[in-house]
Amino acid sequence: MFKKVVVSEDFDSINIAVVQALESLYIPEIQYAKYCDDTFLKIKKAQAENDPFELLITDLSYKADHRENKLNSGEELIAAVKKIQPNIKIIVYSIEDKSFRVKSLFESLGIDGYIMKGRNSIPELQKAIQSIYQSNEKILSSELSHVMNDKSLLEIETYDIELLKLLSRGLILDEIANQFKNAHIIPNGTSSIEKRINKLKIYFKANNNVHLIAMAKDLGLV
Structure with a gap:
């Protein structure tokens, strides 16, 4: 023992x-x-x-x-x-x-x-x-x-978690882009980030960003 x-x-x-x-x-x-x-x-x-x-x-x-x-x-x-x-x-x-x-x-x-x-x-x-x-x-x-x-979360990456955390804090696209640039996280362009958010909304079947954040919280992602 x-x-x-x-x-x-x-x-x-x-x-x-x-x-x-x-x-x-x-x-x-x-x-x-x-x-x-x-x-x-x-x-x-x-x-x-x-x-x-x-x-x-x-x-x-x-x-x-x-x-x-x-x-x-x-x-x-x-x-x-x-x-x-x-x-x-x-x-x-x-x-x-x-x-x-x-x-x-x-x-x-x-x-x-x-x-x-x-x-x-x-x-x-x-x-x-x-x-x-x-x-x-x-x-x-x-x-x-x-x-x-549970296979439902296999496609979620560390990048997505960081993105969801920043969204949950109320940051807008430009602010998220700056945060990612400072942390050397790529892609960090606003268009790439916006595409990733849209991909997450489709993945989680979320109607909007607020709905997406709520679902992420329910799953313990943020």
């Missing part, structure tokens, strides 16, 4: 439940943090001391408060951790059920498990931890078993 685990979760009640679940698996060292920045610093410190964490369990969404942080979401935390410790095992424990978001965590960020919070999620989390430790198997909550076989 894993010897050293860190939990990143901003709600005390969930932290306590997860820690208790880990203790029942006889994991000797369990640490937790309420902020992504603090979790990252714990992992970085453990790496520097040659006593790394073997498993990270993290939520995706964190409620904003008075404190400013560099890392504000589970995705940002996972990406930062993977850069300094690529082999760490990662389980996402979240209420999020959007197909694209879940699928991208496996395919883009290389997580090992995704357990959806719910009435019976703690036993499922425990089973996931055991399976990942024993067999390196990728684990997904039963409610989301369809996600990895």
Whole structure:
């Protein structure tokens, strides 16, 4: 079984439940943090001391408060951790059920498990931890078993995601073009961007930009 685990979760009640679940698996060292920045610093410190964490369990969404942080979401935390410790095992424990978001965590960020919070999620989390430790198997909550076989989003590219994000912020064509130019994203001409938007509207059967953004949000694209 894993010897050293860190939990990143901003709600005390969930932290306590997860820690208790880990203790029942006889994991000797369990640490937790309420902020992504603090979790990252714990992992970085453990790496520097040659006593790394073997498993990270993290939520995706964190409620904003008075404190400013560099890392504000589970995705940002996972990406930062993977850069300094690529082999760490990662389980996402979240209420999020959007197909694209879940699928991208496996395919883009290389997580090992995704357990959806719910009435019976703690036993499922425990089973996931055991399976990942024993067999390196990728684990997904039963409610989301369809996600990895969902072919409907295969044609959506990173470029489209960035475009949809900027549209959702209310940027017009010229502003999106400038953003893409500054970020060295191509194509970045207004006519090319407009064609891409129209293609997305056809793909999602959206009536207009507002409808397109609403559908993208429903799918967890933005």
